[in-house]
Amino acid sequence: MTTLQLAWTRDWIARFAAEVEAQVDALTELDRLVGDGDFGRNLRSAVRASLAAIVDDPPACPGDTFRRVSDAFLGTGGTSGPLLGLWFGRIAEVQGDEVGAAEFAAAVDTATRAVQRLGRAEVGHKTMVDAMVPAADALTRAARTSGDVAAALATARTAAEEGAESTRSLLARRGRASYVGGHARGVVDPGAQAIAMFFAAAAPDGAAA
Structure with a gap:
């Protein structure tokens, strides 16, 4: 059995940040096609701020790490900043030096429901x-x-990843993509893609850190 611990969580955020840096242009292009084109840059600003906060104020446990990320997103512009700040903030409520699967799953579920309520999205x-x-x-x-x-x-x-890919065929009903109607078909939602990137960064090839 493995549990989520501080070193793993910090490495997870570092891998996520590195992937955002590598994909910022692609994310910006996706957002240009369905929105206002600022998502990639805003996401990059948030992960850079997250890494800086982790260095400046080292977290003591996994929850603290996610709190640094939450604060960084809440301080970032764009529509997605407050939503992702809320999401990471709810995940940050996990307790202790070691977080088990059930506790982490419950935190992610609570976080997701909070985003759904705020964004009124399904x-x-x-x-x-x-x-x-x-x-x-x-x-x-x-x-x-x-x-x-x-x-x-x-x-x-x-x-x-499957959920993000499913957005390619959808007609947007929420967010800025809803303003462009059918022009958003065939384009993966950049926010969903970022969430897929986050979980992909949890550990290389899904292995334990």
């Missing part, structure tokens, strides 16, 4: 929720059968 609306909900559901199912966080996160990664 699966099928072509938003980040299309990746968040499948990931949260996969974590919950995995936690019921195993206490292994690495295994649970591997299933969440697959679910988030």
